[in-house]
Amino acid sequence: MNTKVNLCGVELQNPVIPASGTFGFGYEFTQWYDINCLGAISVKGTTEKERFGNIQPRIAEAPSGLLNAVGLQNPGIEAVLAHELPELRKVYSQPIIANISGFSKEEYVKSCALADADENVDLIEVNISCPNVHAGGMSFGTEASSALEITKAVKAVCKKPVIIKLTPNVTDIASIAKACEDGGADGVSLINTLLAMRIDLKTKKPLLGNVTGGLSGPAVFPVAVRMVYQVYNAVKIPIIGMGGVSSAEDVIELMLAGATAVQVGAANLKDPCACRDIIANLPKAMEKYNITDLSKITGGAH
Amino acid sequence: MKKSIFEIIENRSIAKDVCLMRLTGDTSAITAPGQFVNIELEGFYLRRPISVCDWEYGVLTIIYKVVGKGTEKMSAMTAGEKLELLTGLGNGYDMTLSGERPLLVGGGAGVPPMYGLCRRLTAQGKRPTVILGFNTAADVFFAEEFKALGANVIVTTVDGGVGVKGFVTDAMKELEYSYFYSCGPEPMLKALYNASATEGQLSFEERMGCGFGACMGCTCKTKYGNKRICKDGPVLKKEEVVW
Incomplete structure (x- = not known):
């Protein structure tokens, strides 16, 4: 039985990757299990400069999921490369995906170039869901033209595979994915969280300090399946599928929709051992559905 | 930190909207007073973080306030029912x-x-x-x-x-x-x-996502840098608190 997959030229022992923002810089999870069982790790979203993030509260519950408005709290790219990734490397030998965010093209380029030059980084995931400070706060990922612009600029300074992480808060995600492919992206990952909101009935005001937040968890899984399916129709580059994945069956479903690898997000926050258990259950689920080679099922539903 | 199953021994009201629950299970990860446990409840996505009132070998006591649907569900549970807990969370009092x-x-x-x-x-x-x-x-x-x-x-x-x-x-x-x-x-x-x-220690509360330091949902500013209430807290020293 084979669980290995090839993601943009990087071999993963299995397709299961903890998603950025739900796994810190990984090493603290060694208190729960040996993280070397993971396919790869997408580490905490990193910006050029240190960020504190949004005001409290940053978390709200939802039916079958949660909203977060953490706001990209991180110590900045230099600290991540100098301290966090070496700390992770001490306990982990599988691939590391750096996750880069920015508020201008220049910031993306600077951070991606630094990540690309770092020996601990194997792949670069570029989160284009952030607002563009030079364009009235509109997210880079909501327009094909700005997605193309960021992809081209980042690809020009990177030798390592570049995966563009897409926001689902768009009318036509396939056209955005196509723009990334046209810009030279080696892959796309989707979906980021869905824009959402809760109101506290006691105060009658928005519950989150940031007013809105991103919805994740099993509530968004069918949206992820639909979008991965649509993007698979539109592009030839590999897709990392994510959005509410909580079981080995969910991994298989997203792969059938078109994913080459799968990220697990919210499930890590509910259960610190979620990824370990999903990986452990994969062979049993493969057997149940007569799958002998996971790498062969990508896009099988088409 | 540990994830394990506990069984309820007793669960009763001790004041208005306040209940005491005693459970049996593996308490070995609890190392200091002021730490908390994070309780999984059927029908709720996030766990409920509840402070440890007291513990001994194999027995945990928590006292919780009924503030919402999750704690309301907890208050209706009876002896013999089982709960999955993450234990030994937070720093606790020095x-x-x-x-x-x-x-x-x-x-x-x-x-x-x-x-x-x-x-x-x-x-x-x-x-x-x-x-x-x-x-x-x-x-x-x-x-x-x-x-x-x-x-x-x-x-x-x-x-x-x-x-x-x-x-x-x-x-x-x-x-x-x-x-x-x-x-x-x-x-x-x-x-x-x-x-x-005098000097002292203060235990803070914040809305949490994971309860074990992964999501950065409960971060606050201190004189010694950003701290996660769930992992670097909930107890802060007076000298480091920023209001």
Whole structure:
């Protein structure tokens, strides 16, 4: 039985990757299990400069999921490369995906170039869901033209595979994915969280300090399946599928929709051992559905 | 930190909207009073973080306030039912700094962790004074239990229904103490911070995602940098608190 997959030229022992923002810089999870069982790790979203993030509260519950408005709290790219990734490397030998965010093209380029030059980084995931400070706060990922612009600029300074992480808060995600492919992206990952909101009935005001937040968890899984399916129709580059994945069956479903690898997000926050258990259950689920080679099922539903 | 299954031994109301639950299970990951557990409840995506009131080998006691649907569901559970807990979360109180006459201040749902702390401090031969602050007489719980530990106990109620009328800070004016430990609503902690004559430790509350340091959902600013309430806290030293 084979669980290995090839993601943009990087071999993963299995397709299961903890998603950025739900796994810190990984090493603290060694208190729960040996993280070397993971396919790869997408580490905490990193910006050029240190960020504190949004005001409290940053978390709200939802039916079958949660909203977060953490706001990209991180110590900045230099600290991540100098301290966090070496700390992770001490306990982990599988691939590391750096996750880069920015508020201008220049910031993306600077951070991606630094990540690309770092020996601990194997792949670069570029989160284009952030607002563009030079364009009235509109997210880079909501327009094909700005997605193309960021992809081209980042690809020009990177030798390592570049995966563009897409926001689902768009009318036509396939056209955005196509723009990334046209810009030279080696892959796309989707979906980021869905824009959402809760109101506290006691105060009658928005519950989150940031007013809105991103919805994740099993509530968004069918949206992820639909979008991965649509993007698979539109592009030839590999897709990392994510959005509410909580079981080995969910991994298989997203792969059938078109994913080459799968990220697990919210499930890590509910259960610190979620990824370990999903990986452990994969062979049993493969057997149940007569799958002998996971790498062969990508896009099988088409 | 550990993930394991606990079984409820008892679950009963001890004051208005306040319940005490005792459970059996593996308590080996709990290392200090002031730590918390994160409880999985069927039908809710996020776990419920509840402070540890007390623990011994194989037995855990929590006291929780019914504030929403999750804790409401917990309050209806009965002996024999099982719950999955993450245990040993958070830093807990540092007891080495107490001095001989520590002051323990708990307000409302902040009272429970003071019990496990008080029991350990008295066992070490310290002579703690405990101030328990509530809104009304109907909210008061555990005053007798603290007295049974041999502590000097002062109860305050905002409406004066029982004990000293006013806030916990009204009861500490004449007191002499070597150090303070506290847990309660933020306005109480702030008042205490300003009124206290010594160094001390304050336990904070924040909405949490994971409860074990992964999501950065509960981060606050301190004089020593950003801290996650769930992992680097919930207990902060007075000297590092930024209001």
